Amino acid sequence: MTVARALLGATVRVGDRAVRLVETEAYVAGDPASHTFRGPTRRNRSMFGAPGTLYVYRIHQVVCANLVTRSGEAVLLRAGEPLGLLAVNPSGPGRLCAVLGLTIGDDGTDVTRDGRIRLYGRLRRPARIAVGPRVGIRRAVDRPLRFAEAGNRWVSRPRPSA
DNA sequence: GAAAAGATTACCT
């Protein structure tokens, strides 16, 4: 979850589209809410890959992207601030992936080697980081593993206050 | 092979 905080303010670029991350969630080993909780499966195999591997999964009719930090642990990219002149709304995991053009086909991509998908350092440091419970899950709901840039308009609702 | 659950989103009350 150290990485989840460090990613706030970082830039993610996919092809010619880029966003500045303003909201993330950490999923760690032994976390009942994590897809890795019950061991490796066909879907989450990339989440056990090397750090920097992209874990993309489909839920309902939407896809969400994670960045693997350690084997079995990953950071969910929840929202970003559009860079450039994008008339889009990357506020929310599904929307963010749609904006970046990420698909299930990008699952398992190594961000440190792939040229299309890349991570950049922070443009500017978040003024204040808000921490709160994660959203949308049914297990371990109370764990404060959600991180967002305080006051940023692109943070998805409900906005963490602490 | 069939049923249930899910890290979502949008729309209705």
Added chain:
DNA sequence: GGTAATCTTTTCC
């Protein structure tokens, strides 16, 4: 604030 849409993966018989 609550529920439906919608569909893939997982899990159980």
